[in-house]
Amino acid sequence: xxxxxxxxxxxxxxxxxxxxxxxxxxxxxxxxxxxxxxxxxxxxxxxxxxxxxxxxxxxxxxxxxxxxxxxxxxxxxxxxxxxxxxxxxxxxxxxxxxxxxxxxxxxxxxxxxxxxxxxxxxxxxxxxxxxxxxxxxxxxxxxxxxxxxxxxxxxxxxxxxxxxxxxxxxxxxxxxxxxxxxxxxxxxxxxxxxxxxxxxxxxxxxxxxxxxxxxxxxxxxxxxxxxxxxxxxxxxxxxxxxxxxxxxxxxxxxxxxxxxxxxxxxxxxxxxxxxxxxxxxxxxxxxxxxxxxxxxxxxxxxxxxxxxxxxxxxxxxxxxxxx
Amino acid sequence: xxxxxxxxxxxxxxxxxxxxxxxxxxxxxxxxxxxxxxxxxxxxxxxxxxxxxxxxxxxxxxxxxxxxxxxxxxxxxxxxxxxxxxxxxxxxxxxxxxxxxxxxxxxxxxxxxxxxxxxxxxxxxxxxxxxxxxxxxxxxxxxxxxxxxxxxxxxxxxxxxxxxxxxxxxxxxxxxxxxxxxxxxxxxxxxxxxxxxxxxxxxxxxxxxxxxxxxxxxxxxxxxxxxxxxxxxxxxxxxxxxxxxxxxxxxxxxxxxxxxxxxxxxxxxxxxxxxxxxxxxxxxxxxxxxxxxxxxxxxxxxxxxxxxxxxxxxxxxxxx
Numbered sequence: 076x077x078x079x080x081x082x083x084x085x086x087x088x089x090x091x092x093x094x095x096x097x098x099x100x101x102x103x104x105x106x107x108x109x110x111x112x113x114x115x116x117x118x119x120x121x122x123x124x125x126x127x128x129x130x131x132x133x134x135x136x137x138x139x140x141x142x143x144x145x146x147x148x149x150x151x152x153x154x155x156x157x158x159x160x161x162x163x164x165x166x167x168x169x170x171x172x173x174x175x176x177x178x179x180x181x182x183x184x185x186x187x188x189x190x191x192x193x194x195x196x197x198x199x200x201x202x203x204x205x206x207x208x209x210x211x212x213x214x215x216x217x218x219x220x221x222x223x224x225x226x227x228x229x230x231x232x233x234x235x236x237x238x239x240x241x242x243x244x245x246x247x248x249x250x251x252x253x254x255x256x257x258x259x260x261x262x263x264x265x266x267x268x269x270x271x272x273x274x275x276x277x278x279x280x281x282x283x284x285x286x287x288x289x290x291x292x293x294x295x296x297x298x299x300x301x302x303x304x305x306x307x308x309x310x311x312x313x314x315x316x317x318x319x320x321x322x323x324x325x326x327x328x329x330x331x332x333x334x335x336x337x338x339x340x341x342x343x344x345x346x347x348x349x350x351x352x353x354x355x356x357x358x359x360x361x362x363x364x365x366x367x368x369x370x371x372x373x374x375x376x377x378x379x380x381x382x383x384x385x386x387x388x389x390x391x392x393x394x395x396x397x398x
Numbered sequence: 399x400x401x402x403x404x405x406x407x408x409x410x411x412x413x414x415x416x417x418x419x420x421x422x423x424x425x426x427x428x429x430x431x432x433x434x435x436x437x438x439x440x441x442x443x444x445x446x447x448x449x450x451x452x453x454x455x456x457x458x459x460x461x462x463x464x465x466x467x468x469x470x471x472x473x474x475x476x477x478x479x480x481x482x483x484x485x486x487x488x489x490x491x492x493x494x495x496x497x498x499x500x501x502x503x504x505x506x507x508x509x510x511x512x513x514x515x516x517x518x519x520x521x522x523x524x525x526x527x528x529x530x531x532x533x534x535x536x537x538x539x540x541x542x543x544x545x546x547x548x549x550x551x552x553x554x555x556x557x558x559x560x561x562x563x564x565x566x567x568x569x570x571x572x573x574x575x576x577x578x579x580x581x582x583x584x585x586x587x588x589x590x591x592x593x594x595x596x597x598x599x600x601x602x603x604x605x606x607x608x609x610x611x612x613x614x615x616x617x618x619x620x621x622x623x624x625x626x627x628x629x630x631x632x633x634x635x636x637x638x639x640x641x642x643x644x645x646x647x648x649x650x651x652x653x654x655x656x657x658x659x660x661x662x663x664x665x666x667x668x669x670x671x672x673x674x675x676x677x678x679x680x681x682x683x684x685x686x687x688x689x690x691x692x693x694x695x696x697x698x699x700x701x702x703x704x705x706x707x708x709x710x711x712x713x714x715x716x717x718x
Contacts, residue, residue, distance in 0.1 A: 123578035227666045257435035258605055262649035262662035269659065284579060291651035291660065314653060328583040330608030331653060332635040340587055341580045343534070344548040 079245055079278045080112040080135065084144035087130050091349065102349040104130040105141070106302035109375075112246060117272065117279040119293030119310065121286055121325065123345050127302040128282045132248045135280060136168050137161060166196045169239035173251035175231035179223040185209070185234045186219025192241040211274075212237035213267055229260035236267065240275075248280045253288060265291055286329055290314055298322045301348055301356040304375055308382040318384045320361045355387070363388055401426045401566060401599060402447070402484070407459035407469075409439070409446050414670040416442050418623040419459065421697070424567060429593060429600045431610030431631070433646070434620035437667055440603045443620075444569045448484060449476045482512050485560035489572040491552035495544040501528075501555050502540030505562060512563035527558040532588055550581035557588065564596070571603045586613050607646055611635050616703075619643045622668060622678035625697060629704040639700055639711040641683045677708070685710050 154160035193200040206216035358368040375385040400423035409417040505524040528536035574582035648661030
């Protein structure tokens with residue numbers, strides 16, 4: 076296991092204004108987030124809409140610059156956006172989006188789109204190489220002549236993958252790559268991602284709201300809530316014994332054939348990132364919150380078993396100090 | 399005695415069949431799940447039943463509510479049925495609500511249509527409905543616009559409007575697909591509670607087998623415009639008989655156990671203009687034989703209240 080990419084204390088703020096004369100409000104989409112991506116392994120990032128998972132993906136890829144914190148690839152800091160070094164770096168890390176039709180150009184044939192990154196980065200191109208890439212993604216060489224509207228949803232996502240693989244990336248960031256697909260096709264794409272990783276040994280950041288899918292493809296998972304990671308650990312352990320109250324609610328919300336017992340129902344909606352609650356951002360929805368949770372934001376730190384948790388109550392020794 | 403009785407319902411758009419003859423019953427107060435992938439006809443079934451399809455759609459067959467035929471019924475009759483006896487809610491609450499009217503007005507509109515209420519009594523009833531669907535701070539929310547509410551809250555408003563006519567059947571078309579998982583859990587819990595309290599039947603249309611397993615007593619699985627399997631919820635998850643249902647369950651990533659490649663169903667759903675002559679699932683089916691390619695299998699009884707449209711399932715003994 077070697078570290079490919081390390082992100083430390085990333086912060087990304089956006090300014091937005093309510094109405095024309097409204098005061099500008101600062102929205103912290105990502106608020107002090109650290110993560111490590113290892114070669115050949117997948118980190119699954121789970122969370123609900125607006126928790127900052129997609130922004131995290133863009134920061135990690137260097138598509139956006141963080142307002143604070145740093146992303147290091149192979150120990151070297153991310154070069155400034157738009158520069159020559161940054162463009163070279165882009166070939167090493169690729170992204171797969173949720174909506175394959177939106178990610179493809181409707182007026183270009185699949186073959187032309189898969190070949191484009193090869194030409195841009197000065198790599199050996201040509202029909203033979205394109206055919207090879209298409210086959211690797213589970214398409215036929217003759218799909219190169221087709222246009223996006225002629226393919227099914229699953230085939231389009233395969234075409235997007237073939238294009239992402241063209242530059243032999245070391246990191247693939249997949250942002251909800253299966254959410255727009257039917258159940259039977261989701262399984263095909265998940266299988267393909269795992270096959271590709273086994274063959275090419277690339278690192279993956281798999282962003283999804285679907286815990287089932289994340290468990291299926293990931294070696295580690297991180298649960299995000301309002302711009303921060305609240306829990307990180309081995310997928311099976313997090314699913315079996317979630318330590319953060321929010322992870323517990325997420326796990327219990329997974330609809331499951333033959334479930335016994337009642338699920339934990341959270342009250343209220345996910346909070347607005349522009350209006351972050353004081354202390355622990357989860358405390359207004361947390362059934363276990365104590366006075367301290369309203370005042371002091373918990374830090375993500377390891378428990379004795381190695382699980383990282385950001386909750387005052389999950390770290391037992393501390394709890395006794397408080398009491 | 400079923401409340402809704404659908405027989406041989408078929409729909410085609412410009413000569414392309416979307417629904418190829420389905421039979422379905424809904425009993426009073428029951429929770430029925432209708433499961434399938436996009437384009438299988440699960441939504442079209444109910445849009446056709448309620449006369450909500452565009453004029454170019456050709457609809458044949460029969461849909462009876464109580465003893466009344468709905469297909470080809472007069473516009474006034476359908477207007478009373480829609481919202482009054484059968485209400486429907488959709489996937490995206492934000493696009494079902496009118497963005498320029500306050501929530502209260504949209505609920506009272508339904509109340510005046512179906513219960514003849516107006517003025518202060520209508521407003522009081524609207525507040526009661528918002529309370530019933532678990533809207534926090536209902537009194538103040540009556541004056542809110544849809545954009546001021548979250549997705550989950552808007553879906554609660556849609557459910558409140560659907561309840562305004564005190565329907566006997568609530569058809570919920572992917573009601574939680576656009577919502578976050580924790581909010582999905584809230585809405586499913588709400589629908590289940592309301593069904594029990596009001597004694598109405600719930601038809602849950604979804605692509606998510608997990609959602610159905612927890613909410614519904616009976617499940618019908620649809621593929622390419624036909625029902626391919628129908629059984630009690632517990633039975634279908636424990637002993638799926640149709641290879642498509644087996645495939646759907648196999649494609650669902652497990653929550654525990656060893657991680658191995660998923661049993662993905664190869665290929666994709668056939669296009670309406672290139673439907674195979676026999677069983678529509680045969681080209682993707684791991685067990686397909688020559689006979690499967692020749693004739694469309696009938697939905698046959700395998701066991702008490704378990705039916706499947708597969709010639710192999712009919713041969714194989716079904717475990718009870």
